[in-house]
Amino acid sequence: MSEEILKAEHVKMYFPVRGTFGNIVNQVKAVDDVSLSLYKGETYGLVGETGCGKSTLGRVLIRLLSATEGTITYKGKDLLKAGDSEMRHLRRELQMVFQDPYTSLNPRMRAGDILTEVLKIQGIGDRDSRMAAALDVLGKVGLLPEHFYRFPHEFSGGQRQRIGLARALILNPELIICDEPVSALDVSVQSQIINLLLDMQEERGLTYLFISHDMSVIRYIADRVGVMYLGHLVEEGPVDELFAAPAHPYTQVLLSAVPSDNPHEKKERIILEGDLPSPIDPPEGCAFCTRCPYATEICRKERPERFQINEGHRVYCHLMK
Numbered sequence: 001m002s003e004e005i006l007k008a009e010h011v012k013m014y015f016p017v018r019g020t021f022g023n024i025v026n027q028v029k030a031v032d033d034v035s036l037s038l039y040k041g042e043t044y045g046l047v048g049e050t051g052c053g054k055s056t057l058g059r060v061l062i063r064l065l066s067a068t069e070g071t072i073t074y075k076g077k078d079l080l081k082a083g084d085s086e087m088r089h090l091r092r093e094l095q096m097v098f099q100d101p102y103t104s105l106n107p108r109m110r111a112g113d114i115l116t117e118v119l120k121i122q123g124i125g126d127r128d129s130r131m132a133a134a135l136d137v138l139g140k141v142g143l144l145p146e147h148f149y150r151f152p153h154e155f156s157g158g159q160r161q162r163i164g165l166a167r168a169l170i171l172n173p174e175l176i177i178c179d180e181p182v183s184a185l186d187v188s189v190q191s192q193i194i195n196l197l198l199d200m201q202e203e204r205g206l207t208y209l210f211i212s213h214d215m216s217v218i219r220y221i222a223d224r225v226g227v228m229y230l231g232h233l234v235e236e237g238p239v240d241e242l243f244a245a246p247a248h249p250y251t252q253v254l255l256s257a258v259p260s261d262n263p264h265e266k267k268e269r270i271i272l273e274g275d276l277p278s279p280i281d282p283p284e285g286c287a288f289c290t291r292c293p294y295a296t297e298i299c300r301k302e303r304p305e306r307f308q309i310n311e312g313h314r315v316y317c318h319l320m321k
């Protein structure tokens with residue numbers, strides 16, 4: 001395994017729920033005690049259904065949101081204790097590509113200004129060098145010099161996502177959180193953006209945390225996968241191993257919905273009963289116990305500990321004891 005660049009331990013992100021008079025009456029447990037590491041040059045795929053906390057976790061890991069509890073270490077530095085000026089400097093290395101390229105780009109700014117502004121905020125270069133850097137990165141993501149002067153609404157969805165990626169790349173980052181970067185795009189355009197991400201990774205040695213609800217996309221792009229359910233990481237492992245032998249009942253459900261590569265193989269889709277519980281009032285024991293077909297008494301009482309199946313493959317489930 002290569003160098004560990006980011007380590008999150010027991011990270012929690014709780015959002016207050018306020019009552020009529022502004023007092024805190026409850027908490028949304030969006031991320032609840034998640035630990036994971038990211039290694040240089042890898043793509044870590046984070047999967048789970050809508051509302052499981054994966055996008056919140058992505059933001060917390062690069063401190064776009066400040067974790068309620070836990071520690072996050074980036075290259076040996078405690079991210080949660082970094083002051084404003086240190087964080088501004090670290091921001092160069094920690095970038096994000098958002099799901100909806102249209103709403104994440106300022107509609108009143110030309111593409112070139114969106115890119116040069118990132119450098120200006122960081123106090124990098126003068127007007128000419130910033131423009132040269134913007135033109136260079138536009139070329140890298142497959143856009144033309146004339147695109148520099150166009151507004152976001154003049155681009156297609158795929159082109160807008162290329163600008164979103166260019167905006168992340170212009171600072172020459174180490175780690176990019178890609179939050180569902182292709183889910184708003186047509187299928188034909190999705191593969192172009194995914195291949196562009198892979199090309200940039202190879203050229204620059206980038207590390208990605210790639211968030212998606214699409215297991216097929218994750219299988220294609222990721223080296224390792226983490227599965228989230230109701231704010232918890234329930235299984236983590238190398239992509240080939242996790243797809244071949246999912247250990248957690250929830251991972252088995254997700255994978256049963258992925259079409260097989262073999263047209264002769266008959267796959268039975270596992271349909272989950274019930275709804276995702278509210279993160280305001282999650283179950284006491286295992287987060288999945290209200291929907292798990294194997295749940296027993298202990299599942300409803302105790303949260304499962306981490307169980308190591310083998311090198312890098314871990315699961316949180318009482319069945320593994």
Ligand code: SF4
Binds near residue numbers: 250289294296304319
């Ligand atoms: Fe199911 Fe129990 Fe395992 Fe949770 S701990 S996934 S409820 S068997």
